[in-house]
């Protein structure tokens with residue numbers, strides 16, 4: 001009997017050890033979880049949703065949620081298995097409440113999703129995962145099965161009046177029951193096994209987390225011109241190896257959140273660049289006025305914390321443009337800068353971007369700051385009434401982005417109020433005295449609203 005117990009323990013221990021490794025959580029499409037990724041593509045804000053899968057071969061359901069009025073924007077989809085190269089294609093139409101395209105995948109494991117719209121494309125690696133039964137389940141069913149078989153055998157042997165073997169068989173049955181019972185008791189403590197298709201476990205990272213990302217920001221063309229579209233390119237490089245960083249996790253439903261502002265804050269874009277290659281993110285922008293622009297990127301590497309990267313670039317006056325460039329209508333943009341305030345290549349109206357002077361998205365409601373002059377280092381409350389029913393965007397019902405005047409500081413917090421409420425409520429502690437630029441963003445049924453405002457913050461009182 002003691003031997004049997006020991007065996008049972010050993011079996012359980014083996015099960016515990018074998019299932020100890022948990023899969024990396026990034027870009028996975030599993031039975032329980034959808035992959036949601038915001039993408040700024042074709043001049044608009046979309047969220048790609050890849051529904052979790054329960055079986056392979058089977059359909060992978062992909063939908064494109066539109067946050068701006070782009071009725072009927074078709075998005076070309078391609079899913080390729082990184083293991084056998086098998087490729088399926090399809091199309092999804094961006095809509096506020098999208099219909100899901102079904103692309104059949106044959107296997108679990110690494111895949112690459114390619115999205116194409118408006119002449120741009122994004123390449124997103126992800127994994128198809130299918131849950132497997134846990135090791136404990138095997139022990140439970142196996143133990144009961146063995147016990148059952150042996151019990152019947154023991155009864156038969158006993159009936160034939162041969163006590164020695166009968167005892168041995170009965171002991172075996174008891175062992176089976178013990179294994180199963182222990183597995184039942186301990187199952188909640190056993191971590192679930194890695195699903196089928198999971199990445200091999202990452203060995204423990206020294207010091208916890210991966211090195212900081214170094215970013216290189218460039219524009220294409222190298223000298224962007226006011227009023228003309230350009231590509232902002234962010235190359236991410238591992239701080240220690242110098243290799244491209246290609247392990248970004250979906251952080252608030254995006255690989256990276258990029259906030260681009262003009263120095264004076266009159267230009268504001270919160271965009272979600274496309275991954276166009278390993279470690280490379282790109283987004284198309286258009287700035288109406290020449291000057292210095294700041295780019296702040298929020299991102300998170302797998303097994304590491306979030307990071308904020310900052311860079312700047314210049315937009316040049318259109319008169320100085322060289323003739324070698326594409327030359328698409330560089331003439332007429334000098335005078336009409338204020339009205340466009342919006343993005344690339346689409347008539348989608350304003351929204352992600354808005355000029356302080358009051359772009360289409362700003363809707364009139366002025367945020368209420370309490371206290372009216374916040375004190376540095378103390379929480380202040382910022383409330384704004386949405387102009388319609390709010391729907392979640394980037395996993396939240398509202399975003400508050402705060403920048404100081406010179407761009408050295410960028411803060412970002414989320415809405416704290418009750419979901420579904422039209423009053424958006426934020427708590428923010430301004431780090432130091434001074435004047436801040438701030439933007440509240442939320443999504444209505446058909447557009448993203450950006451409310452720009454400024455806040456004066458007083459110095460911390462010397463005594464309390």
Ligand SMILES: [Cu+2]
Nearest residue numbers: 254257258394
């Ligand atoms: Cu974002």
